[in-house]
Amino acid sequence: MSVQGYNPRTGKPYGEPVEATSDTEVDQLCEAAARSFRVWSGWLDADRATVLDLVADRLDDESVLLIDTADAETALGIPRLTTELKRTTNQLRLFADVLREGSYVEAMLDSPSPDIIPPRPDLRRVLRPLGVVAVYSASNFPFALSTVGSDTASALAAGCAVVVKAHSAHPNTTRETGRVVSAALAEGGAPDGLFAVIYGTQSGVRLVQHPHVKAAGFTGSIGGGRALYDLANSRPDPIPFYGELGSVNPTVILPDAAADRPEEIAKGFAQSVTMGVGQFCTNPGLVFAPPSIVVALAGAVKQATGGAMLNERMCDSYRSTVDAMSNSDLVELVATGAAPDEAWVGAPNLFRTSLDVFESNLEKLTEENFGPAGLVVTYDDPAAVLALIPRLPGTLTGTVHASDSEHELASRTAVELQKIAGRLIYNGWPTGIALAWAMQHGGPWPATTNTSHTSIGVPGIYRWLAPVTYQTWPDALLPPELQDANPLGITRRRDGVLDKH
Amino acid sequence: MSVQGYNPRTGKPYGEPVEATSDTEVDQLCEAAARSFRVWSGWLDADRATVLDLVADRLDDESVLLIDTADAETALGIPRLTTELKRTTNQLRLFADVLREGSYVEAMLDSPSPDIIPPRPDLRRVLRPLGVVAVYSASNFPFALSTVGSDTASALAAGCAVVVKAHSAHPNTTRETGRVVSAALAEGGAPDGLFAVIYGTQSGVRLVQHPHVKAAGFTGSIGGGRALYDLANSRPDPIPFYGELGSVNPTVILPDAAADRPEEIAKGFAQSVTMGVGQFCTNPGLVFAPPSIVVALAGAVKQATGGAMLNERMCDSYRSTVDAMSNSDLVELVATGAAPDEAWVGAPNLFRTSLDVFESNLEKLTEENFGPAGLVVTYDDPAAVLALIPRLPGTLTGTVHASDSEHELASRTAVELQKIAGRLIYNGWPTGIALAWAMQHGGPWPATTNTSHTSIGVPGIYRWLAPVTYQTWPDALLPPELQDANPLGITRRRDGVLDKH
Known part of the structure; x- marks a missing residue:
């Protein structure tokens, strides 16, 4: 089995076929991703930010090749694809900035209050990454919603590892993009296996059911999304499946x-x-x-x-x-x-x-x-x-x-x-999105599988994070985000009040 | 069909049987709740807060009856139930305070930036309530995780309407609590149908599948939770089901x-x-x-x-x-x-x-x-x-x-x-929770159905909210949380920075 790209303008095959990923290979990549996650999730935010910036720069360095390949395979045109690649690299840079600013971890600190009912111990909450994230590429945005698009960028920023299921509409673009991303991650010192790409329908079915996969992001049709959503939910241990499906706008x-x-x-x-x-x-x-x-x-x-x-x-x-x-x-x-x-x-x-x-x-x-x-x-x-x-x-x-x-x-x-x-x-039009905190790309079913989240914009990172609360821990043993002195200088919610305290 | 309470100390029936709610009645209650939601969700936060405080006060007013009933039906003992009811009313008051403070809506404002790629229009994001929420009561906390426990309190605070499925272990406690809550809501001027209680297993099955129900909260066993979770996900329009299931701690x-x-x-x-x-x-x-x-x-x-x-x-x-x-x-x-x-x-x-x-x-x-x-x-x-x-x-x-x-x-x-x-x-013990922002009561499957959320603590409110973004709207037409002058004086994220601006 293999995945063949086509030139939509001619209807003829484009490039060499890309071999479909076997179940065994999917398993190996998920295991490598899980190992890599243990390292990457322990990196400081600032260090992950540096790597995201590097990935963005290397993609820009290879923009001519990437855009030409995508144009041959999608017929979306050079101007649109030039903008789209820039959007994709700027998105990586935005998440790098978010990491450096640091308040995305939603640190919350509540001081002890023994006399209220129920009595309150010292509680400190921070967001931590979930694990390996499965990303299902979209057909219509070969860069911005695919290999290293908003799902991948937000998941890597969160500290997760990513396995991307390539869309069959642009295997060559995916392979070239994946090559640049993998090289840049290696150059930046990211752990092996942090990012991988798989090909073929069956590989995507395997991926969403893999025990190491802890969440999934998807952009595509209602039918395809629903099938994968059902698989995610029928696992022995269901995982959140964040799908962006169909919309009449x-x-x-x-x-x-x-x-x-x-x-x-x-x-x-x-x-x-x-x-x-x-x-x-x-x-x-x-x-x-x-x-x-x-x-x-x-x-x-x-x-x-x-x-x-x-x-x-x-x-x-x-x-x-x-x-x-x-x-x-x-x-x-x-x-x-x-x-x-x-x-x-x-x-x-x-x-x-x-x-x-x-x-x-x-x-x-x-x-x-x-x-x-x-x-x-x-x-x-x-x-x-x-x-x-x-x-x-x-x-x-x-x-x-x-x-x-x-x-x-x-x-x-x-x-x-x-x-x-x-x-x-x-008095505007819905096409075109922005890279911002206030961006919302979501809505009730069937627009998405969970209207409380977004697949584009900074808050998309919250799909890949979960809170952990430390109760009565010695200050020195707490993660820096939660230590009394606030060594990272981030805005935190302390006794209910948001401030840099 | 009816639901009979029992005295666990004697094994004998306690109180009159409570009639199971028919499918027709469930439908009527869901429709009334949906109508009520349209009104309640439009109330100012401060006005909803006043009503939550009133409900808390009225429950405290009737504490002797409620605690005696719960003790007869659960054998948990007067001291524990006294604390638990106080925890329940303090929880309502905590959410009232959260509404008055106001920043829980996570207002985000991004100013236009036409020269970046992609160009950014004026974007303003705020959280809005989802609709009717189904709440499945727990057996083990007849007050704090039942009729008007953390799911109900957080959902009402968020601006949602609530239909509670009673637990069969304490129908009389549920009925009495429900009576006090309904009377207090009416006294506070809340719209009819905002809160309802249903009885019997079949009513709970109907509830999670009702088209007006937009989300569900559950505390109970893995088996029961999984069955309802599967029903929620297999709807034509799946809804989020936030279940707190089993845990070995x-x-x-x-x-x-x-x-x-x-x-x-x-x-x-x-x-x-x-x-x-x-x-x-x-x-x-x-x-x-x-x-x-x-x-x-x-x-x-x-x-x-x-x-x-x-x-x-x-x-x-x-x-x-x-x-x-x-x-x-x-x-x-x-x-x-x-x-x-x-x-x-x-x-x-x-x-x-x-x-x-x-x-x-x-x-x-x-x-x-x-x-x-x-x-x-x-x-x-x-x-x-x-x-x-x-x-x-x-x-x-x-x-x-x-x-x-x-x-x-x-x-x-x-x-x-x-x-x-x-x-x-x-150096402590896990039993006992606190009412706080930093409280986390969640974890990976099977502890919960979605580890990114919590069922206790202030952030539990985020299960019932979804973002809506206003793009290039005239200031006067925006909700007050998003207007330039910040008339509510809440902390907002403006161009990425959290402050009272």
């Missing part, structure tokens, strides 16, 4: 906004819905809008251009869904954009329907269609949209377009969207 | 400590292992000790007294496990304490074995035996204990007894214990 265009700036909104929509050939988890595929703006939206989509999709299966799935919708009585095709003459190409498409029809066919019309397609649901009364929103499936994002005259209505829309979405955007 | 008595203060340690052990007739999740049932201290441990256990256990099933299970161990070649019974002449009584027992035998029968000898029994595993070389610890099942606590001359060895023991335990105790 509703956008609500309020009446005055639609009237005031139809062209601007239409242009923004067409750009966002076709970005990366629509292969974004945050693709705004579902729009609620007054009928007046449909002409503008359709015009913008007609002028947009599609491109080769990531692989044949995705392209087939997109095209057959578009065909089925085009032949459906429930929706009307109102625009089709251009598409280059390439093998696995997807063209932009815009459909429309009414709020009544949408509401009567909610389940069918809220299935995610991965690709550059949108559905505009026209409404007359915004109140009807607000009433409908809580019935939509869980989603990563919800967007509102409003004019200054509609603040009250925008607020009420946010209240409803907040019930189903992890990030709310005002 | 290893204690390591280091050589010098055993030599220096055998009587003190033995007395502390016997007190801890028989507390509440051994019916504590943190019962120190497994001790690693030098052979020299076994006589002292046995002497202390002989002088201890058992009592009536919570219910007939638990008593039968305890007795049959003790019988099986007494007849086993693997361990030796070295002490049996006294027991009053009551119906479902459990007497203290101490067994011993060698490290070699223990290691060869690890799975069998690490099964939790819920009751006042301990197993001392004698060792000659502490290094062999340290090597064994990581092979023990996940546990809530790990304890070290050391003398001042053994700090280095104590530290190395802590490093090993930290791999399997959520709380490490030095």
